[in-house]
Amino acid sequence: MANENEQIILDDEEIFDKDLLDDLIAKENIDGFREEFLALHSYEQSEYFEVSDDDIRQKMYRYLSPDEVAEFFESLEIDEEEYEDLFEEMNAAYASKVLEHMSYDNAVDILNQLSKKKIASLLMLMNREDAKEIKALLHYDEDTAGGIMTTEFISLTINTPVHEALMRVKEQAPDAETIYVIFVVDEEKKLVGVLSLRDLIIAENDTYIEDIMNERVISANVADDQEDVAQTMRDYDFIAMPVLDYQNHLLGIITIDDIVDVMDEEASEDYSRLAGVSDIDSTDDSIFQTALKRLPWLLILTVLGMITASILGSFEETLEKVALLAAFIPIISGMSGNSGTQSLAVAVRNISTGDIKEKSKFKLALRESGSGFLTGITCATSLCFIIIILYGQPYLALIVGTSLTIAMTVGTTIGSVIPLVMNRIGIDPAVASGPFITTINDIVSMLIYFGLATSFLT
């Protein structure tokens, strides 16, 4: 037995034999293809589907039943724009059957990428019950608890005896997203408790659900932000969490696999914004698409950069007197930009992981400014020595050093205060991207540097 067993170890690059599958499809060996393909894990099936071209996909639709396709569509990870094409290629009746067999939350995620017209036509072709459930879920905002929940959960009433409960779970199991968390409701479908399958399995046979359930339920409201839900589920180490309406009726559940996706999304978002790039995960874009997506931001930065240039232009006289001043423009603007980005990152990260409380915001800004001053004065001192040694100009060293210290102090203050203020007035602080802070700091640091130099020279 042990030797027959096919162990798949992480390190293997090839998790399935693509060439074999391609070959079976090319030879139109339906049974052979089905045998090989259906033996794969649904994630591997989705990987094969993703790398295959239209012709192969069309054949796959013919060789596989809608519920077999639905199985791996749950794991599909393609760019949002591609879904439209994907569903155009597919026969509409077949497509609606595929969606019918998917879990509701994933079907809704896909439908959200399609046009209103396409959604309506697909829902029309579905069986009435599934269409109704999916239609209800489509109403919720994609970023809310309602938008990521599914209605396929296991619920019991409080007066169920334990020996009956396992049977009820078994009945509801085929359709449920998870059977490991069981929700307990009263006659009005209000949530009154929760228990794990583990609790149920180790419970004494002669007790009732009411006796073993946990009444202190942590739940999400249907309108809660998905990021907050993710935070709570991580904090509490939940594998599923109930979603309620405003009257405490149980509407659906959110499972840990959705939360993992949310976390990934949010981390990617914060990261992209720090770099000022919106298309970080679109690897398939062409050069033109990439350029087009980045251009708006870069044009704004060009205009902002022109402000810096105009300010420096107005100091032309000073620059003509001491041309060497120009040599230190990059280091002063660069260091103020770098330390500002550090403070920005710390502030944004603390806000988005929820680590920061209202009263400690001021403390954070103060710490960033203070550390900006301390690091500034240290870097400035080293720089002064280097300038005196290299150029023998103590006055230049003094101007550059003082400017660097002030620029880094102000830079860290701007970097931390802007996101904190944005968070305060309800704007997602991550939109204060790295390049934006850097460019603001360019303007400010140049004003400091040349203001100081000019007043020194006159």
Next chain:
Amino acid sequence: MANENEQIILDDEEIFDKDLLDDLIAKENIDGFREEFLALHSYEQSEYFEVSDDDIRQKMYRYLSPDEVAEFFESLEIDEEEYEDLFEEMNAAYASKVLEHMSYDNAVDILNQLSKKKIASLLMLMNREDAKEIKALLHYDEDTAGGIMTTEFISLTINTPVHEALMRVKEQAPDAETIYVIFVVDEEKKLVGVLSLRDLIIAENDTYIEDIMNERVISANVADDQEDVAQTMRDYDFIAMPVLDYQNHLLGIITIDDIVDVMDEEASEDYSRLAGVSDIDSTDDSIFQTALKRLPWLLILTVLGMITASILGSFEETLEKVALLAAFIPIISGMSGNSGTQSLAVAVRNISTGDIKEKSKFKLALRESGSGFLTGITCATSLCFIIIILYGQPYLALIVGTSLTIAMTVGTTIGSVIPLVMNRIGIDPAVASGPFITTINDIVSMLIYFGLATSFLT
């Protein structure tokens, strides 16, 4: 019933009544404290513990048994350095009992923060069996599958009949980290299959484990990097994954809650490095600690910045001729830095999410350079118009525009090629931090700008 029920909704800031607990402790009302405290979820208990001072913690140790403390120590999130103090404050015999009652993987995580001497003394006080298991786990590198796995899993032998299996699961349940994934081993403890509790519950009573288990097991090797394990578990939507030695013996399991922590860690790491800041999550640091942690990087950047300054200094003559050239230093270095950081972020993110295959690396670098050229020429054209309108100097516009285009093309190339090359030669590409790329791009862009200007003027 429904009205008695205490619903906890996400939005509530106060998840427990700290003042009440403080008050009960102050009044030394042991029973009252125990009743209130033990009714909380372990995450809430850990939150209360984290915000309490030494005096309160000492009383908590007296009022609560080691296994009650162990319960919420599993959820504890404090800075790594604080564990040393925490375990100094605690009576050693009590501390060893707490660790004994924790799940092995979490006990190991804590012990890894303590001194060798402290670990040895705590292990001595533990019961022999737990000490042995924990000692074995301590051998593995913290960042590997072995370092995050636990040995508390449920295993069955292949010849177990289904009707017996549920009983076996029930027996092993109290100690198991998860009972929802069941591992099937042969006589030599080699892993031969896996099944979910769901499979077991819906299985026919007259079958054997062998008939319902999945033989195609996805597993991790004990030495695998935790990041790779996290990636696989996310891809496959696993809630638990087996860890094997080189002979396929089942050593332990990794559960989804550990993976969520790993993901969080890794995202934080990538993010910090993009900003060039190592202490992103240490909110409790003082101004001096913060400054000290950031200083090394900033000093390196100062020295690198001095290189830029020296290069510009060598162009003093050119600067004296046309002082206005200096006005465009920030925009050229800034734009090349910004677009370079964008490319860096895209490359690092694609490498770390495993989205990129060997052959598409070249494609990615090419796309970044190409998009750098396209966005560069567009921004440069706009900038030329502005310069001509504002200053009426077409030659200046030409020099600045050409430099900007070249600098952005080279900047994006550097930003994408450096991390790809680092990944190729086995260095974590995230160490090529944003500030580093920005500073390299400063040097290169200034060489381009003043090289071009000088050759134009002579």
